[in-house]
Amino acid sequence: MASFVLQLPTTGRWRSLSVSASSNGAAPGRSQSQGQGGGGPVIVELPLDKIRRPLMRTRANDPVKVKDLMDSIREIGLQVPIDVLEVDGVYYGFSGCHRYEAHQRLSLPTIRCKVRKATKETLRHHLR
Numbered sequence: 001m002a003s004f005v006l007q008l009p010t011t012g013r014w015r016s017l018s019v020s021a022s023s024n025g026a027a028p029g030r031s032q033s034q035g036q037g038g039g040g041p042v043i044v045e046l047p048l049d050k051i052r053r054p055l056m057r058t059r060a061n062d063p064v065k066v067k068d069l070m071d072s073i074r075e076i077g078l079q080v081p082i083d084v085l086e087v088d089g090v091y092y093g094f095s096g097c098h099r100y101e102a103h104q105r106l107s108l109p110t111i112r113c114k115v116r117k118a119t120k121e122t123l124r125h126h127l128r
């Protein structure tokens with residue numbers, strides 16, 4: 001995992017921002033396992049409509065943040081994947097809400113995700 005600082009145009013709100021990215025730049029599609037023994041998270045490009053977002057209606061996003069992210073993603077692409085849980089082959093997203101909405105509003109078909117396999121118990125914990 002590499003960390004670096006992005007310098008962006010001074011006209012935007014994202015002038016300088018710290019970003020962490022996988023060492024290979026996380027190319028679209030299923031990539032390497034990052035954990036030992038193949039059980040760690042993987043970076044994968046998923047269709048937006050394949051990610052269930054159980055809490056979406058309970059939390060409002062900041063529209064200014066979403067707009068800024070749209071501008072930035074349009075210009076430089078998504079730099080940090082959103083975290084997604086995979087439970088019995090079904091994908092669940094609980095965070096990355098602004099990035100997800102920015103992709104929706106940009107009509108992007110897929111979003112880069114860091115997918116981690118989880119149990120039903122972990123899922124229940126997130127739903128509490």
Ligand code: ADP
Binds near residue numbers: 018020073
């Ligand atoms: P979210 O609800 O998506 O987590 P936040 O505003 O809390 O929204 O955080 C935005 C995140 O998006 C930050 O972690 C930032 O590093 C990340 N990010 C990924 N790609 C970009 C991009 N192109 N421009 C700005 N931030 C980005």
